[in-house]
Amino acid sequence: MDRVVILGAGISGHTAALHLQRQLKNKVDIVVVSPNSNWNWIPSNIWVGVGKMTKDQVTFPLAPIYKRKHIDFRQAKAVAIHPEGSAGTGQAFVDIVYTDPTRAGEEEQITYDYLIVATGPKLNFAATPGLGPDANSWSVCTAGHAEQSSAALEAIIEALKAGEKKTLVIGVGHGTCTCEGAAFEYTFNVEHELRERGVRELADVVYLSNEYDLGDLGVGGMTFAQNGFETSSKMWTESLFRERGVRAILRAHVERVDPGVIHYEVLDGSKHTLDFDFAMLLPPFRGVDMKAYANNGDDITDNLFAPNGFLRVDGDYEAKPFEEWTPEDWPKTYQCPRYANVFGVGIAFAPPHAISEPRKSPNGTVISPAPPRTGMPSGVMGRTVALSIAERIRHGGEAPLRTASMAAMGAACIASAGTGLRKGSAAAITMYPIIPDRKRFPGSGRDLSQTSGEIGLSGHWTKLLLHYLFIYKAKARFGWFMIPE
Amino acid sequence: MSDVDRSIAEAPLPTGGTLRRRKSLFYQATRFVAFNLRMMKMVTRAHH
Numbered sequence: 001m002d003r004v005v006i007l008g009a010g011i012s013g014h015t016a017a018l019h020l021q022r023q024l025k026n027k028v029d030i031v032v033v034s035p036n037s038n039w040n041w042i043p044s045n046i047w048v049g050v051g052k053m054t055k056d057q058v059t060f061p062l063a064p065i066y067k068r069k070h071i072d073f074r075q076a077k078a079v080a081i082h083p084e085g086s087a088g089t090g091q092a093f094v095d096i097v098y099t100d101p102t103r104a105g106e107e108e109q110i111t112y113d114y115l116i117v118a119t120g121p122k123l124n125f126a127a128t129p130g131l132g133p134d135a136n137s138w139s140v141c142t143a144g145h146a147e148q149s150s151a152a153l154e155a156i157i158e159a160l161k162a163g164e165k166k167t168l169v170i171g172v173g174h175g176t177c178t179c180e181g182a183a184f185e186y187t188f189n190v191e192h193e194l195r196e197r198g199v200r201e202l203a204d205v206v207y208l209s210n211e212y213d214l215g216d217l218g219v220g221g222m223t224f225a226q227n228g229f230e231t232s233s234k235m236w237t238e239s240l241f242r243e244r245g246v247r248a249i250l251r252a253h254v255e256r257v258d259p260g261v262i263h264y265e266v267l268d269g270s271k272h273t274l275d276f277d278f279a280m281l282l283p284p285f286r287g288v289d290m291k292a293y294a295n296n297g298d299d300i301t302d303n304l305f306a307p308n309g310f311l312r313v314d315g316d317y318e319a320k321p322f323e324e325w326t327p328e329d330w331p332k333t334y335q336c337p338r339y340a341n342v343f344g345v346g347i348a349f350a351p352p353h354a355i356s357e358p359r360k361s362p363n364g365t366v367i368s369p370a371p372p373r374t375g376m377p378s379g380v381m382g383r384t385v386a387l388s389i390a391e392r393i394r395h396g397g398e399a400p401l402r403t404a405s406m407a408a409m410g411a412a413c414i415a416s417a418g419t420g421l422r423k424g425s426a427a428a429i430t431m432y433p434i435i436p437d438r439k440r441f442p443g444s445g446r447d448l449s450q451t452s453g454e455i456g457l458s459g460h461w462t463k464l465l466l467h468y469l470f471i472y473k474a475k476a477r478f479g480w481f482m483i484p485e
Numbered sequence: 486m487s488d489v490d491r492s493i494a495e496a497p498l499p500t501g502g503t504l505r506r507r508k509s510l511f512y513q514a515t516r517f518v519a520f521n522l523r524m525m526k527m528v529t530r531a532h533h
Contacts, residue, residue, distance in 0.1 A: 214493075238496035250489050376528070410527040425507060428520050430527055450527060456507040458517035462524075484528040 001029050002393045005094060005112035007078045009034035009062055011042075011375050012346025013118030015382035015485060018476055021069050023390035031110055035077040035099040037061055039474050040143050043375060043414075044467045046185045048146035049280070050193045051154060052419045055143040058467075065476050075100035076108070077288075081115065081304065083339040084295035092341065114389045117311045117344040118382060121285030124174075128283070130257035131173040137257050137279040140186055149280050153190065156278045160199035166277040168194075169262060171208030173281030175253025175367040180209055181217050181374070183282055184237075185416045190280075191244050192418025192425075200245075206274070207241070207248045208262070208281070210367050212359060214238050214248055217413075218369035220356045222431055223444035224453050230444075233429075236453055240417070240427070249274070251359075253367045254281060269362035285347065285370065287311070303338060311336065311344030315352040322357050327407030327437045329353065334385050335401060343385045346378035355435060375470075376411045377434060379485030380404050407435035410450060414463040417455065426459030 004020055006013045009032050017032050038059040047053040066073035076096040085091040093111040098104055123141050125132030132139060138152055139145040156166050170187040172180060187207045194200040207214075215221050215233030222233040241248055251267035262274045262281075287309025292301045306312055315331040329352040336342035344350070355371045384404035391399040410432030417425045430452050436445025444451070473483040486494070499507070506512050 214489075234492075235496055238493045239499065241493045242496045243498055248489050248493060410530060412524040412527060422510075423508075430520075430523055432527060432530075450523075452523065454516065454520070456513050456516055457510075458513040458520060461513070461517050462520060465521075484525075 001027065002113040003029040003031060003111065004114045004116065004389060005031045005033065005110055006116045006118060007033050007094065008118035008120055008346070008348065009036065009039060009073075010118065010120045010346060010378070012120075012348070012378040012382035013116065014039060014062075014474060015379045016116050016118060016345065016386040017066075017071055018069065018480070019383045019386035020390060021071055022481055023387065024393060026070065028390075028393060029072070031072040031074060031112075032062075032066060033074045033076050033078050033094070033096050033110070034062065035075065037063065037075050037100070039065075041467060041471050041474070042141075043463070045140045045143055045146040046182065046189055046416055047419055048143055049140040049149040049153070049186055050189045050419070051150040055147050059143050060471070060475060065474075069476055074098070074108075074110070078119065078290055080291040080293060081342070082293050082295070083115075083304070083342055087295050087297075090295070092339075113341060114392070115342045116382075116385055116389070117342065117348045118346050119288045119290070119348045121347045122288045122309065123283045124286045125283045128173045128254050128257065131254065131281060131283060135257065136259050137173060137281045139282060140182065140280060141282065152278060153193070157194070157197050157199055159277075160194070160202045161197070163202070165202045165204070167204045167206065167275060169206045169208050169274060169276040169279040169281070171249075171252075171281055172210055173254045173257065174284040175210045175265075175365055176370055177210055177282055177284045178218050178370040178372045179282050180211055180369055181372065181413060181415050183207070183209065183280075184217070186280055187246060188240070188244065188417035189419065191246055196423070205246045207246055208252055208254070208264070208274070209248070209250055210252060210369055211250055212267070212356070212368065214241060214250065216356050216369060218354075218356055218372045219431065219434065220436060220445075222429070222446060222451055222453065223448065224451060225448045230448070233453060240455065251367055253361070253365050257281065265361055265363065265365055265367075267359055267361050267367050287348065287350075304336065304342075306350035308350065310350035311342075311348055313337070313344045313349045315350065317350070317352050325353055327405070327433070327435045330405050330407045330435050332403040332405040333388065333401040334381055334404075340397070343389070345381040345385050347373050349373075349381075373406075374411065374413065376485060377404075377406055377409055380409060383485055405435075407433050407437060409434055414459055414466065416460060416463050419460065421461075422457070424460030425455060425457055426463050427453060427455050428459035428462055429453045
């Protein structure tokens with residue numbers, strides 16, 4: 001029986017595991033390796049970060065789900081891939097180290113016929129001195145981090161209630177960060193919470209980002225058709241900032257976070273400081289620390305992984321200027337070019353380049369967003385690779401692979417701007433395609449009939465609906481597969 | 486005032502009517518249906 005090993009149990013890896021099991025039932029041996037015991041619906045961490053949801057509402061244990069689905073779950077982290085096996089065997093395998101408290105530190109080798117790398121990102125707080133919950137700023141990247149942020153925010157609100165003025169800085173903690181959408185969401189959820197608690201007047205809320213313009217969100221901004229005009233996401237977002245009285249510092253690379261002081265450089269090369277009482281700054285991402293070895297023991301990590309630690313797949317990784325970027329650069333099958341039975345999905349695959357225009361300061365500092373690979377495309381990639389592998393297991397190794405290029409895929413993004421069934425709001429955005437295609441769609445590079453944005457209470461309802469739907473789906477409950485990624 | 490501050494200060498403010506529509510249960514119910522239909526169309530397209 002073929003064995004498929006899936007490294008990672010986030011949106012992409014978990015989706016792949018469930019679809020593979022559904023496709024092949026007991027005709028495949030599926031092993032999921034994840035250092036975390038829980039699944040986390042990350043988009044709702046924003047609400048944990050403002051105390052509107054608990055950690056338990058956005059996470060659940062994976063082991064019972066995998067037991068019910070006859071999927072072998074190992075709570076462990078993968079540390080090395082041996083895609084050629086060891087000398088003499090030819091059987092590919094991965095080295096894992098258990099994080100399961102009952103087997104902590106124990107090492108094991110797991111052989112595979114197919115490997116899906118869905119390890120997500122390493123939260124690279126170390127890239128910026130002083131960044132992160134172990135140092136001088138908060139995060140909402142995990143449910144645990146979000147709980148810490150919520151507690152810190154509560155302390156700030158109490159101080160505001162006592163009449164103290166406070167500065168709250170929310171944004172990204174490095175010039176190459178991605179996930180500006182999450183920083184945007186947390187900014188407006190915090191602002192909403194401050195208003196709800198009657199302390200908004202004493203709070204200075206500042207959004208600090210590496211985006212060139214507001215509304216860039218790492219996808220180069222968007223153009224919407226509204227009321228007979230083409231409107232930019234820049235103007236649309238600036239309108240929200242003006243309405244809600246939020247200040248913005250853009251084109252910024254955070255160099256260092258000292259207690260109460262952020263040191264940052266902006267695109268013109270000038271350097272500044274910003275005092276704060278509360279800072280939630282997202283870290284840059286890189287691939288998890290994993291090595292790769294040939295069967296003679298040679299280190300081939302650089303062959304399999306890009307310098308940022310993400311797995312090279314079937315994209316065009318040739319360095320070229322922004323003007324020469326094309327949609328065809330982006331991977332379609334997520335198959336590793338050197339090893340046909342290895343795939344990389346979700347945040348773990350190496351993007352060929354950014355989506356937003358790359359920029360450097362006169363000091364040579366890169367200050368532009370990395371490309372986001374959010375829930376919807378990650379889920380679609382996981383499902384697509386699962387179906388490709390299922391067909392190869394059924395029909396042999398030459399069965400055609402399915403495709404799911406981000407250049408041929410749309411995305412919906414619901415950016416919460418405050419909670420409450422009657423008082424909540426969110427920016428509800430759709431875009432098609434995710435990667436702009438200026439040949440097919442001259443101008444913005446996206447289909448105006450399918451790229452839209454609107455702000456209102458209904459966006460909050462949609463985000464809440466997705467929260468319940470995707471947790472239901474991830475728990476593999478009755479009819480889960482009918483809920484699309 | 487920085488360029489960013491100036492740009493935000495000059496951004497269009499929503500009118501009272503727009504703000505009321507953003508909160509109106511009836512109007513937002515129609516937007517909820519419309520957005521979810523649009524999203525489903527996009528999701529369906531992404532799966533084929």
